[in-house]
Amino acid sequence: MAPHTDKTVFILGATGGIGGAVARVALGRGWKVRALVRDPQKAGHDWRGHDWRGACAPEWVRGDAMVQADVVGAAAGVAAIVHAVNPPGYRNWPKAVLPMIHNTIAAARAANGARIVLPGTLYNYDPRIVPRVDETTPQQPRGRKGRIRVELEQSLAAAAPDVPSLVVRAGDFFGSGARQTWFTxxxxxxxxxRIVAPGRDGVGHAWAYLPDLAEAMVRLLELPPGALAAAERVQFAGFWDADGSGMAAAIRRATGRPDLPVKAFPWWLMRLLAPLGGFPREVLEVQSFWRHPMRLDNARLVRLLGEEPGTPLDQAVATTLQSMPR
Structure with missing residues (x-):
């Protein structure tokens, strides 16, 4: 097994929202970043085409997350692997998710037990019966996505302690580079x-600003040996929109348009079209997360870091809007 290279992190999904955010934060904190991509030339061009605040670029390595030899070879010697990858266009997601995490586990094992970092979701829980989530909350998902996510995390737990892991669970993403999200x-x-609101009046919702979430992940990786459990689980509280109106109000303030209309998301249309499959069927599976509040308890994260990184909401929303196409 190859020894760890000091402060080198390998990222699967560095061209996506959370993977890109972790890459930027890690580079800014002095880490070397290696990233697996299908097209290194395009990845490098796109990286240079954005404002990365003066950060140097990752080392782009050609490969496919579905090919175990590619992942193992590219991860040689790294200290950590960030698994933030999804199939292109989320196609064949149910059949691709578990093989990809197994490839990452194999790569971490070959890299002498590099710690795997996984951005966790709320899909592992049933929001009808779980109003608050911490690391001890039983995972009893309601939908297919949740069942797959539970199996994914169980695979990580089973690989410990030989392959340590860190799941950082958060709410819905927003921030530069977050494309396929409820915000965008x-x-x-x-x-x-207009603002299209998926939630109900009076129902709280959890949001995670990507730069803050990425900062928390990298700072957790920088903790001294033994600080993290072999299969560590923490929750990132982010911005808690207590009554479901806070994010819309922040968008209005950021745009200077207090009269920007707010319309309800057409859940009725999704139910009508769901039998045809595709997007309507998939989105209906997460409707309950907008109908029932589910808050993330970040007590464990705060004990480890002393605080949770947090950008003021108005600043975070304004920065996100500025990064989006007009």
Whole structure:
């Protein structure tokens, strides 16, 4: 097994939202970043085409997350692997998710037990019966996505302690580079003529600003040996929209348009079209997360770091909107 290279992190999904955010934060904190991509030339061009605040670029390595030899070879010597990858266009997601995590586990084992970092979701729980989530909350998902996510995390837990892991669970993403999200596809979909609200009045919802979430992940990796459990689980509280109106209000303030109309998401249409499959069927599976509040308890994260990284909401929303196409 190859020895760990000091402060080198290998990222699967570095061209995506959370993977890209972790890459930027890690580079800014002095880490070397290696990233697996299908097209290194395009990845490098896209990286240079954005404002990365002066951070140097990752080392782009050609490969496919579905090919175990590619992942194992590219991860040689790293201290950590960030598993933030999804199939292109989320196609064949149910059949691709578990093989990809097994490839990452094999790569971490070959790299002498590199710690795997996984961005966790709320899909592992049933929001009808779980209003608050911490690391001890039983995972009893309601939908297919949740069952797959539970199996994914169980695979990580089974690999410990030989392969340590860190799951950082968070709410819905927003921030530069977050593309296929409720924020970019509904609340603030460009051209921004109206806010489409998926939730109900009075129902709270958890949001995670990507730069803050990435900062927490990298700082957790920097903790001294023994600080993290072999299969560590923490929750990132992020921004708690207590009554479901806070994010819409922040968008109005950031745009200077207090009269920007707010419309309800057409769940009725999704139910009508769900039998045909595709997007309507998939989105209906997460409707309950907008109908029932589920808050993340970050006590364990705060004990480890002393605080949770947090950008003021108005600043975070304004920065996100500025990064989106007009």
């Amino acid at each position: 596809q509904a609340l603030a979909k460009p051209p921004l003529q």
